[in-house]
Each structure stands twice: as structure tokens, then as C-alpha cells.
Amino acid sequence: MATVTTPMLPRRVHNALTDLALVGPATLAMLCLIFVPAVLVAVLSFTDYQFGAKAFNWIGLENYVELFTDRTGKRAVFNTLYYAAIVIPCSMILSLLVAMGVHQVASWNKTCANIFRTSFFLPVAATLVAMATVWEMLLHPTLGLVNIVLDMIGIGGERWLSDRKLVLTTLAAIGVWETVGYNMVLFLAGLASIPRHLYEAAEIDGADRGWERFWTVTWPMLGPTTLFVMVITATRSFRVFETVATLTKGGPAFASDTLVYAMYREGFIYFKAGYASAITMVFFIFVFALTMLKVVVAERKVHYR
């Protein structure tokens, strides 16, 4: 005979304990590893704390004032925005074009499309520090392949990484090269999820040529993907670090100094923890603003609800 076992605890308590057991560990880890350090950084940014020092003074907003008035500080903020202003649009447009090309190729030759996709994705999979060394060799003023080729076709080469006017643009170009592959994969997924019927409806309605097709179906249907790609690319370009650290160290004369590199220099070379925290907070606010933009403003617009 089957017996119904009565639980030792009332059902509601039992459920609550289960919930706690499932959610608890992750919540605890998140509190300890993300929220508490973030709050600490926020607190430190109002002090003159130096790493290893025994005491610190509250200095209010002085760190922030320094960042936005001091020449090097302003430089880092401006450079980061300049870098992002090049990388975000260029990378998005380029990756969309590449994705549409690969998507088109895939409709008649799968192997060919796979080769394209893999080669565009390679920079994402490779270690950026190693890749930066390769770029350094390519861009060398006298021995680099880029200048040799430019010389051959009669255009004078440039000092790509040591010219103060050029260095940031060069880094941005490498940044575009680095992000296109990843964005392309995102756009490809977006393209693949557009229902074929919509294209057919557009064809019958008369929107059958390239531009009309793109404008009527492809672009609006890629809305959610485009927004996501934009936020991802922006975040990635705001935290540009590896190429700066390996290729220029922020130089020449702070011409390629960026927020995260400045944070690294101030915090881990000069041990100015308070100032580095302030830089981190500014960086955090940039990224946070972007995320809010995605959640609040745009999410509603691109999902057509």
C-alpha cells in the first residue's frame, strides 16, 4: 500500500528554503565580488588614498576635477571618446556589409561562406597581445609591410604609431579590424533569423530591388541585433587597453592615452588608488549610461511592440 509521506516542514517554508539554496550562493558571490568592490572603488574615488599608505584624507570631488581639468586627464577622456567615435560606426557599418556579403555567399556556396566567416572571425579568437606585435611589425616606419607597399605605389609612408596626429586613428583602425569579426557573427545570426516570408511579401509588394529590400525588411528586422552590436562595440571601445599597452604605452606624449590605460598607469604604476578609482567611476558611468540607453530608450523601439 502506498503511503503519502507528510513533509517535516510546511510547504511554504520548504519552498522558501529551496529558493534560498538555489539563489543564495550566486547572490553571495555577486555581492562579495562585484557590489562590495564597486562600492569600495566609489568610496576610494573621493579620497587621496595611495596603495600601501596607512591613512588617507577625504578630498571630495578633487580627483574628478583633476581628471576633467588636468591636461593628461582631459586628454584620456577625449582620446577615448575619439577612439569610440571612429570604431563604433566604422565597425558596425563594415561588419554589416561583411555579414550581408557572407550571408549572400552562403546561399550559393556554403564552404566559401565558411572560409570567409572564419577568416573574419580570426582576430576575435586570436590573442590580441600577440596580434598587436604583428601589427607593430606591419606598421614599422621603415621595415613594415604597410609602408613598403605604400612606397611601391608611390605614396609616402607614415610613422603610424609615433606620429602624434596619427597614432589614435591607427589604433582605432586596429580596433575596427578586431571587432568586425565578432559583430559580423552577431549580424549573421540576425540575418538568419529574418523570416523568408517577409522578403517574399516585399518582393510581391514591389520592394524587390536591393535598396528597397534592405530598407523595407533587412534593416528594420535587424533592429534588435543592431542595438546589441552597438552597445557591445561601444563597451569594447571604451575599455580599449591591450593595443595601447603593447603598441604605444599611451604615447607619444599622451597622444594615445585612454581612460583604462590611464587608470592602469595611475593605479598600478604610480599607486594613486584614489585617482585611479575616479577614472574607473567615469568609465563605469559611460558603460552604465549605454546600458540604460539600451534598456530604457531603444529596446522598445526596436522590438516593435
Add this chain to the structure above:
Amino acid sequence: MIELRNIKRQFGQTTVLEDISLTVENGSFTTLLGASGSGKSTTLRIIAGLDTPTSGSVMINGQDVTQAPAAARNIAMVFQSYALYPHMDVRGNITLPLAMRNMNRLERAPLLNKLLPSARQKAQNHQEQVESIARMLEIEHLLARKPSQLSGGQKQRVAMGRALVRDPVAFLLDEPLSNLDAKLRGQMRGELIDLHKRTGKTFIYVTHDQAEAMSMSDQIAIFMHGVIVQKGTPHDLYERPATKEVAAFIGDHPINFIECSVEGNVVRGPLGIFVLDEAVSCQNVVIGVRPEVMELSSETAVNGKVERVEYFGSKATASLSLSNGQMIQVVLEDTSTLPETGSACGLSFELSRAHVFDAQTGLRLDVKVAACVQDAAAE
């Protein structure tokens, strides 16, 4: 008039359509009926210009349009999934085909078009057309909504509106009702018939539902395995099915097939011995009798046992087993007294409405059952 001439369509090695020829008269309601994978949707796509045949030609009003793109054919299509543009409101969805046809790129460009008097004039015109279509389909109050805010039936109407708005040569409808629930489907069926009457346009309708096809069409083409096995009026298909398969496909109740041996014009089977009006040359025939022309009778000898009775209110169906174990279905029009399960019954049917098929080929034999000389149990 839309004409398909010897259309063949292959995808790689597989032949999807084999020698399809069909004529659709202007203003008619033609249904392409078949199970999934029978080639009916491919045929519709070929008419629309979304697919090109491997060989054969498509003629619209005497013009060969086989290679013409969809937009050049001026044909409207309603998709099973409705295929509404999710980023546009209902008004935008219905206006789009007009804008694509009547405006140039400059006039369609957002913002810029506000400055062009020609664009403003055309846009005004379009709005009037859209509103009159919306009135006709009773979706005026929905014009500002996005497709995601509409119910299935409303999306259906918007898709119809987008098709109707630009006065096309023909409407192609690809299983437009299959995503709706049963009650709404019945209602939309009526509305489609009305719409066809009101517009007087050519409708080509694809469905796998024989009831839809029978109730709406002037002409039905039945597709099986990439060929049209029979085309004709609903009445033709019901009364004179060309093959056993067609007979099985058409009709609300599945037809009963009774295998019989034949000698000259004498047929012997589990229901008794019958005489055909003409001798046939094959050895075995299959007699097809629809459940609705059969009845339980007390005058013939007992030859079946009632296994199951299903009551529907206006009618009932009874399933009987014959002495050889075969199941026969009978529709009972009189539901006041139903037979008891397990009771023994006699069976009779309207001889003139039975169909005779060659057992081997499944093709219809042009003979009638003339008389019943002996019923089974009396043997």
C-alpha cells in the same frame, strides 16, 4: 486568365512538380487542394513569381511571364504567416504596396518627401485608398496599431487589406486560414466568399482542407505527389472522383472501400452480389460507398455488427464490422433512435451513387452498380 502550361519543377534530383497544366478563368475562385508536400504551394509560388519552373510556362492574360519578377506581375498574395512588416503600423503595411508602385525613391524618402508637392499629393491619395479598404474589411480602428498588437483574425484582415489595396490581377492565398481557430476559420471562410463576390477578382487558394475547398471554390485542382490528379467543380469531384485516392480525399466522412471480385458484370464481395450495367475487363474492383449514402436497413439480410456509435446532435455515425472483419462507416440522418452497440444490422446503399474503381490501378471505371441480386448473409 492565368494559364500554366506543362510546368515542371525540380530541386536537384527531386521532382516536385511534374507536368502541371491548369487554366484559371478571370474572376473564378480556384483552389489548389492537396496534402503537404503535394506541390500545391510550389505551384502557387510559381504563379506569384517567387519561384521559377524548371520547364514550362506561366501565362497571364496571354502574356508569357515565366521569367518576369514577382513585382512585374501585379499579383497579390496572402501568406500563411501573414508576413506583415512588424515595424510598421497597419496603415504603413497597407500603404507600402501603393508607395512602392506609384512613388519614386525621392518621393518615398522619409522627411524629404514632406517637401515635395507630388509626394504629398500621392500620399493623400494613398491614404484615401487605404481608408476605404480598411472600411471594407472593418479594420479602421486598427490602423494605428502595430502587428504585434493584433489578434490572428485581425492580422489576417490586414494581410488581405495589403493584398486588396492595389487592384491586382489575381489574389493568391496560401493556406490563409490555417493559423486561425475553428470558429474564426468558419467566419473568415464566409467573408472570403463575400469578398470574392464583391471584388469579382480571380482568387487562387491553396489549402489542405477539403471542406474549405469544397465550400468556396468554382474549380478545384487536386494535387498528389506533384501532379494534378483531377480538376473540376466541387460537385464533379464529389460525384465522379477520378481515382480511389481522390474519393478518399474528398468528403466529410472517409469513404468506405469494399474489395470485390468480378466476372463480366457480376461483382461478389462482403456486402453481397451486385450487377454492373456493363461488363468490365479487370479481375478485381473496389466499390467506393460514401457513409452518407449508406443506411442501416431492416429489409436486407443481417450482415454487420454495430461496433461503435458517435452522436453529433444533427447526425450520428455508426461503425459496423462485416463478416470478414472489415469496418464500414454509416452516417445516420435520423438520430431519434440509435442502434445499440453490439446489435446486428442489415446494410444497404444507394446503388447509383456508388463508385467503381479498378482494384489494381485505382482508376475510376465508367460503370454503375445496376442491381443487388443477393445480399451477403443470404448466401
